[in-house]
Amino acid sequence: MVKSIKASDLACEIPNGSTIALVGFGGMGQCDKILRAIGQNFKETGHPNNLTVFHTAGQSDKSNGIEHLSEEGLISRIIGGHWGLAPKIRKLIEENKIDCYCWPQGQLTHLLRAMANKLPGQISPTGLGTFVDPRVEGGKFNERTKAKEDLIQVVLINNEEFLLYPSIPFDYVFIRGTSIDENGNITTEEEPLKLEILSAAHAAKAYGGKVVAQVKYLAKKESFHPKDVVVPGYLVDAFVLVEVPEIEHRQVPSSVYDPVFSGDIRTPTQDLAPIPLDIRKVIGRRAVQELTPSAVVNLGIGIPGDVIGPITNEEEINEHFTLTLESGTVGGIPIGANEFGIARNPDAILDHEYLFDYYHGAGIDITFMGAAEVDQFGNVNVSKFGKRTVGCGGFIDITQSAKKVVFCTTFTGGGLNVSIENGKLYILQEGKVKKFKNHLNQITFSGKYAADYSKNVIYVTERAVFNLTKEGLVLTEIAPGIDLATDILPHMDFKPIISPHLKTMDYRIFWEESMSFKFDFIQKKDIQTNLV
Structure with a gap:
């Protein structure tokens, strides 16, 4: 059977200096219970600290998600794509309290698959001529980071330029589903998005990292339809079961659960009021x-x-x-x-x-x-x-x-x-x-x-x-x-x-x-x- 763990115990076991990966999109799909516990444990004990945080899309709706980790000393480096709705994390970046590398979101999602195959990184022309090109800024997003090493490299293949986004091995990845069965199989029936939870789990396992899932429901083994399983149980090390979904596991910022947003029902649109002329x-x-x-x-x-x-x-x-x-x-x-x-x-x-x-x-x-x-x-x-x-x-x-x-x-x-x-x-x-x-x-x-x-x-x-x-x-x-x-x-x-x-x-x-x-x-x- 897959291991159940309390969020507070998980926060205590993460070693200082670990690299953790987060999955989410805006205010959706993030592991709020887990992240809140990590932030709280740091405030009480000073641990874990000096974490590297990897994420693809933005991870907050201005109050939740990655904002729970926005304590000076908890994070030493962040590699991600967007912080527009994460004002506290943005403050740490802008005040040069953490190293910050900004990479394109799609490259970050594809890097997970490259890591799952234990490749040196993701190779793509995407980013050439922009601030992520190492000949421009190298994706270094504040003054503190400019003095640090270039992570992205320019490589030539058949005389054509590409960027190499390097693999970043994870110690932990936190993924979110709706249900988990006793064997660790995960489904996403009430989530509004699937996101990249399978690729993230594969990427962690390739480097010996642990996969921890936050879920709403625990189901009997062999009770899921096999096509509904998004992450198979052999990838999952432990799970955290939420107790207060309206705080810890909201489907979207405006709703704990609305079947419209998970695609379970369709509603009429012809009566939607036109937006005002502005x-x-x-x-x-x-x-x-x-x-x-x-x-x-x-x-x-x-x-x-x-x-x-x-x-x-x-x-x-x-x-x-x-x-x-x-x-x-x-x-x-x-x-x-x-x-x-x-x-x-x-x-x-x-x-x-x-x-x-x-x-x-x-x-x-x-x-x-x-x-x-x-x-x-x-x-x-x-x-x-x-x-x-x-x-x-x-x-x-x-x-x-x-x-x-x-x-x-x-x-x-x-x-x-x-x-x-x-x-x-x-x-x-x-x-x-x-x-x-x-x-x-x-x-x-x-x-x-x-x-x-x-x-x-x-x-x-x-x-x-x-x-x-x-x-x-x-x-x-x-x-x-x-x-x-x-x-x-x-x-x-x-x-x-x-x-x-x-x-x-x-x-x-x-x-x-x-x-x-x-x-x-x-x-x-x-x-x-x-x-x-």
């Missing part, structure tokens, strides 16, 4: 116009994840393309905000790392991503602003291989206020922060790499649309009601190339009513069919 909806509407029928689509966190799904649902075109979220969710209407990664009525929920196979290999047809800073060469920063360390998440993996990239951002930030009246846009108060800059804090998307490979890259704001060319950014559209000389050029650090065919953005974007985009979309589909 600056984010304007950006989303213009971005949606870049969709093509039968496309496989990815949405990133922020404006895309919050508004694209509701807009396409309102316009009644969801059935004409395939939506994906990097967490493994396929289809449905994304929830967004701090529950980014799940959707209402998904068609499929894949393992986290397997969806990245598609992103890296075939390349998504179109991805919608946020942008915090853009320069004249089309480089984009979403990962670090001054000392604020957010991380790249899956942004680099997805944008570098996508066939078409649409960045969605407000033109300026920090107090921007607009009015949308009679199909026109008016700037009531300009934002204090310029987003189109000469110099970026960090390069998360390489415009040069994209231009060299003739990628189709578009930058959508509420008042202007730009395209990437080898010569730089080209302004192609401006919003009705916006003046080029007063509302655009003075608020950029550089002057973009002005298209000789500069046009006005579609006025329907600024309507209260639906854009009636379904008709346009069906026309696109008919044209595609005829061309084939």
Whole structure:
């Protein structure tokens, strides 16, 4: 029988200096009971300390998950992809209290499989020309880490450059399931996502590490359907059984358990209220116009994840393309905000790392991503602003291989206020922060790499649309009601190339009513069919 262990006893047995791996996505799938016990034990005894923490996606919803480990001295090094919703961990990084390496989320998930095979690491072109390239910053995410060794290497294979993300042997990995049977087999029936729990368990075992699962239910042996088992019992060393699910094992931040989020029921969507017409909806509407029928689509966190799904649902075109979220969710209407990664009525929920196979290999047809800073060469920063360390998440993996990239951002930030009246846009108060800059804090998307490979890259704001060319950014559209000389050029650090065919953005974007985009979309589909 598999061993049952109390979270407090587990925390006591972890040796100082251990490397632990965590699985989770935002505020979902994390082992809150285990992590809380480790943090509490450290505060009471000083142990365990000087841990290396490895994780792929963000691990918190601002209060749980990895935040339980946010004590100075508990962690000495962190290797991960995103800390946007982990303010206490971010503070440790920004104050140089821990070493921090930020690597692309998809590479981290695939590194688990490389480790499971005891390979030296994950080899990929993903990250070339960005801050993770050792010739740029090497993924070193604060001043303290800059003095440390380069972990990522550039390697040549058949005269082509790749990055080698090295294997990081684990002493422990903490995975989460819904149920475990007496033989240690794990199922995920109430979880909103599968994530990479199997690959993480394999990676730990390859180096002699221990696999500990947090679960809600203990079942009799041989009671699971074999196809429902996600992690077989021979991989599991012990399990922690939760006692207070509403605190220790919430399905999503807003709910202890909702069958909609685990895909157990589907609910009507035609009665969902349209989102209000505001600056984010304007950006989303213009971005949606870049969709093509039968496309496989990815949405990133922020404006895309919050508004694209509701807009396409309102316009009644969801059935004409395939939506994906990097967490493994396929289809449905994304929830967004701090529950980014799940959707209402998904068609499929894949393992986290397997969806990245598609992103890296075939390349998504179109991805919608946020942008915090853009320069004249089309480089984009979403990962670090001054000392604020957010991380790249899956942004680099997805944008570098996508066939078409649409960045969605407000033109300026920090107090921007607009009015949308009679199909026109008016700037009531300009934002204090310029987003189109000469110099970026960090390069998360390489415009040069994209231009060299003739990628189709578009930058959508509420008042202007730009395209990437080898010569730089080209302004192609401006919003009705916006003046080029007063509302655009003075608020950029550089002057973009002005298209000789500069046009006005579609006025329907600024309507209260639906854009009636379904008709346009069906026309696109008919044209595609005829061309084939």
